[in-house]
Amino acid sequence: MSTLKNWQDLPYGGVIVEAGSAAKYETGTWRTWKPVTHREHCSHCLKCWEYCPEDAIILEDGRDSSGAARKFVKEVNYFHCKGCGLCVRECPVNKDGKFVALGFVRDEV
């Protein structure tokens, strides 16, 4: 059943009265192409995370070769990823051209 509200139940003028409610909004339905991570080629430079306008690149904690704590790319949050392709375009590994760290494929929604 739809959780969308009737007009009578909305506050006036489209005001959003709940802080941070954008997280509940599924921008994933806008997507026609989707980014796919290939972690074996990823350098974990985090450029994709930095560029993503939807905060859809999910990171995880880990350690680098010297044992220091740092963040690694884990996966894409497809609830929020709108398929803009910014991450794919800005990925330095992709730009280098030898490997694809972030692929971009037709989405079957």
Next chain:
Amino acid sequence: MTNVTAGKPKIVPITGAGACAQAMRQINPDVVAAFPITPSTQVVEDFSAFVANGLVDTEFVTVESEHSAMSACIGASAAGGRVMTATSSAGMAYMWELLYVAASMRQPVLMTLVNRALTGPINIHCDHSDSMGARDAGWIQLYSETNQEAYDNLVMAARIAEHPDVRLPLMVCQDGFITSHSIQTMQLEDDKAVRAFVGPHKPYHSILDTDKPVTWGALDLQDYYIEHKRGQEQGMRNALRVIQEVSDDFAKTFGRQYGLFEDYRLEDADIVLVALNSAAGEIKEVIDEMRSKGEKVGLLKIRSFRPFPYVEIGQALSSAKIVTVLDRSASFGAHGPLFTEISTAVYNYSPNQPLLLAHTFGLGGRELTLRHIEHIISESRICLDKGEVGNRQGLWVNVRGDKL
């Protein structure tokens, strides 16, 4: 509160623009943002003197354009303030985008609109092309025949616009130069009485309430946009009732009674003229004269054009035999906006179907004299006797090269 006189109402000689500035002083809004433009300039000019002289507590924002003026008004209103402005013609055209934003964000911004022709060719004089162009923007529009009516409408404006069932911006319209720059005697009510009538402003989800953070003006797509617009439409529908309630309370407080429209000698009228703003004054005079000669003629003067009281007007015109509508703006390639509304009201809500005659007059301040009105009435009589309006339909009045 600053410098509030307590006492009796005064009879004062004042221009229509000056009268609106006085209403603004008495209302003492939190914020006024405006950019001066002829013929509304005196409203802002007088008000800025009140600010400079400490007669109001208002934050007066001088902006570089009307686009910014309306933007500042919307922001200040979303911040929880009572907000007012004034403009005319091209000034309002430059606010266009923001007029819609104010209405869709349900911000009850209050405006004095001094009606002036839109540019093309440049002209500073009266017609209604500015407010008629903005009729779909979602603002309540109240029209005023006299300086007194402009003042009274503005005193009532806050309570109508800010009513919890309405929450919409409101413009009080009056005719550029004809009333804005003409001195008429009128009753200026006591400051305290006006402030008591208007009452305090209640903010709605203010962006300055940091304990309850909100977002105003967010993107709104296929899933909710139309629900928000439906709510906006409901505010307008509710406004019909609220305008009358506030007007009735105004009558109890100050003694002058207003409706959604004024019917002047309408009960038994065969010929009914329909008009807005100052032209109604001349029309009334001609009606009295022609009535004394036995012609049954009356006037329907619209006060609330948005929302438009279709049902009430249809009923008021139920015994008319011909309704001649005088539009002071042109909708090129169509009949004037007032005519189309009156036609809708008559067709749907009047038990009788009178002849309907459309005329356009007064563009760019072209005069409408008593003689022209007499002529319009006699032409309406001819149509009525023939039982058809024929090629008189859509004629422009007092244009060289045309007959009317």
